[in-house]
Structure formats: structure tokens, C-alpha cells
Amino acid sequence: EVQLVQSGAEVKKPGESLKISCKGSGYSFTNYWIGWVRQMPGKGLEWMAIIYPGDSDTRYSPSFQGQVTISADKSISTAYLQWSSLKASDTAMYYCARLPIAQGAFDIWGQGTMVTVSS
Amino acid sequence: DIQMTQSPSTLSASVGDRVTITCRASQSISSWLAWYQQKPGKAPNLLIYKASSLESGVPSRFSGSGSGTEFTLTISSLQPDDFATYYCQQYNTYSGTFGQGTKLEIK
Numbered sequence: 001e002v003q004l005v006q007s008g009a010e011v012k013k014p015g016e017s018l019k020i021s022c023k024g025s026g027y028s029f030t031n032y033w034i035g036w037v038r039q040m041p042g043k044g045l046e047w048m049a050i051i052y053p054g055d056s057d058t059r060y061s062p063s064f065q066g067q068v069t070i071s072a073d074k075s076i077s078t079a080y081l082q083w084s085s086l087k088a089s090d091t092a093m094y095y096c097a098r099l100p101i102a103q104g105a106f107d108i109w110g111q112g113t114m115v116t117v118s119s
Numbered sequence: 120d121i122q123m124t125q126s127p128s129t130l131s132a133s134v135g136d137r138v139t140i141t142c143r144a145s146q147s148i149s150s151w152l153a154w155y156q157q158k159p160g161k162a163p164n165l166l167i168y169k170a171s172s173l174e175s176g177v178p179s180r181f182s183g184s185g186s187g188t189e190f191t192l193t194i195s196s197l198q199p200d201d202f203a204t205y206y207c208q209q210y211n212t213y214s215g216t217f218g219q220g221t222k223l224e225i226k
Contacts, residue, residue, distance in 0.1 A: 037163075037217075045155075045163065045206055045217040059213040062120060095162055104210030105153035105168035112162055 002026040004110035019082035022096030029077035030054040033099040040092040125218035131226040142207035151210040
């Protein structure tokens with residue numbers, strides 16, 4: 001079964017760092033882009049960034065450039081999203097998803113990781 | 120950035136109705152348009168890609184059309200399981216944006 005499994009919910013304080021993960025299985029992890037999508041409470045979906053695990057090529061949406069860092073470790077089929085200094089406005093559900101470039105759409109989604117930033 | 124505008128924001132309909140949701144792009148995106156369904160507390164689910172291609176396993180009552188800047192998602196006969204929020208998403212050279220969503224409610 002093709003699936004993406006994300007790390008568990010996190011509760012952090014403003015200014016703290018965080019790295020969440022997304023592990024792929026059931027397919028060739030290095031041959032598909034992985035994207036990260038934000039959904040703030042009660043709001044819509046936002047495209048954050050994508051990474052190609054085969055060579056770690058990364059592309060950020062302008063709104064998220066410099067705000068987060070994405071990476072991947074192809075040896076363990078895992079992609080990451082990290083923050084160096086969290087803000088309360090980073091409180092959201094974060095999804096990873098597989099992006100077959102030939103389709104231009106996310107066909108497999110992780111279950112989501114809820115990040116809560118509160119003092 | 121390419122902006123995506125969906126209409127309506129909310130749609131009330133009954134089981135058995137035919138419904139259409141529209142998505143407009145701020146510039147031409149050819150056929151690089153996808154549609155997703157999202158239910159509360161769940162990850163989105165891909166319905167349509169490349170404007171009109173039905174994702175495997177998605178019921179045939181869902182269809183997509185359009186190209187350039189104007190696109191539609193049609194549900195031919197609403198079923199109880201279809202009441203959810205729908206998003207369009209454009210893809211353009213390693214970047215993308217989503218529409219703001221359309222909430223489909225039971226009338």
C-alpha cells in the first residue's frame with residue numbers, strides 16, 4: 001500500500017524550533033516530489049514547498065520562502081519540515097503529500113501533523 | 120503568483136441534485152488544474168487532475184472540464200457522502216496555489 005505517515009502532534013512555545021516528518025512507503029520514494037501544505041484552523045489549503053528526494057531539489061512558495069526549511073533523507077524515505085523559531089501564527093495542520101509531476105496534483109496525502117504554538 | 124478564485128464559497132443542495140463549482144485562474148494555466156474533496160478532520164482527497172482526468176477510485180459522478188483560466192467541477196447526482204469542502208489547485212512549473220474552497224452543504 002502506498003502511504004505517507006506523518007509524525008505526531010506537537011505543542012511548542014514561541015521561539016522554539018521544530019522538525020516534523022513524513023515517511024513514505026509502498027513506492028519509490030526518490031522518484032516523486034513531496035509537498036507540504038498548511039491548513040490554519042478553519043481555513044483553506046496553502047501550498048508551502050516541494051522537494052524531490054532523489055536529489056533534494058527544493059522549491060518554495062514565495063509566502064513561505066525563508067520561513068520554513070524542507071529536507072529529505074532518501075535512505076529512510078522521509079521528508080521533513082522545520083522551523084527555527086516558531087510563532088503563534090504557525091499554529092496549523094501540516095500535510096505532506098506526493099506530487100507526480102506528470103499530473104501536477106497531490107495524489108497521496110499523509111494524515112496531517114497538528115502544530116500548536118502557544119505561550 | 121497565480122491566484123485561484125472559486126465560486127460559490129458556499130453551496131446548498133439536496134441529494135440527487137446536479138451541482139457545479141467554478142474555479143478561475145488569474146492567468147492561463149492550460150489544463151494544470153486539480154480538484155480535491157476534504158471532509159472535517161481528514162486530509163484532502165484527489166478527485167480530478169489535469170482538468171478532466173478522473174483519479175482512480177473516484178466515482179464517475181464527478182467530472183471536470185475547462186482550460187486556460189476557467190474550470191468547473193460537476194457532481195452529476197449528489198450523494199450523502201459528497202457533502203464536504205472542495206478545493207481547486209493550479210500547478211505551474213514546480214509551484215502551485217489552491218482556491219479558497221467551496222463548502223457544499225445539505226439544503
